[in-house]
Amino acid sequence: MPKHRHPHPNVSDKEPGHNLDDFDPGRALEELHVDMQRIGALAEAATSAMEFMPRASTPEERRANGRIYALVSLLADEIAAALTTADAMVVRLGEYMQARRRANAVRR
Numbered sequence: 263m264p265k266h267r268h269p270h271p272n273v274s275d276k277e278p279g280h281n282l283d284d285f286d287p288g289r290a291l292e293e294l295h296v297d298m299q300r301i302g303a304l305a306e307a308a309t310s311a312m313e314f315m316p317r318a319s320t321p322e323e324r325r326a327n328g329r330i331y332a333l334v335s336l337l338a339d340e341i342a343a344a345l346t347t348a349d350a351m352v353v354r355l356g357e358y359m360q361a362r363r364r365a366n367a368v369r370r
Contacts, residue, residue, distance in 0.1 A: 288355055295348045302345055305338040 312331050318324040 302341040308334045
């Protein structure tokens with residue numbers, strides 16, 4: 263299908279979220295937080311899956327399993343720290359927005 267030759271002037275050709283007029287930092291932070299939670303769940307699943315790996319029979323396999331476990335554990339720790347930071351940011355944003363609403367109400 264050919265492109266429309268005369269698009270309506272207020273229709274954006276960019277993806278949603280790329281227009282600063284409709285950007286909501288609170289919503290963006292919430293979406294990031296949800297993404298971090300999903301990644302955290304994947305890291306926990308990977309850690310749990312390590313328990314079901316076949317027993318290593320050679321020193322090389324034991325070292326490989328140790329490296330995999332160390333990487334997955336490090337990933338889980340990093341994600342947990344990022345989630346803690348994200349939780350704090352959500353709380354701080356809520357406080358900021360509430361203070362901003364109060365300040366706007368006082369000005370009126």
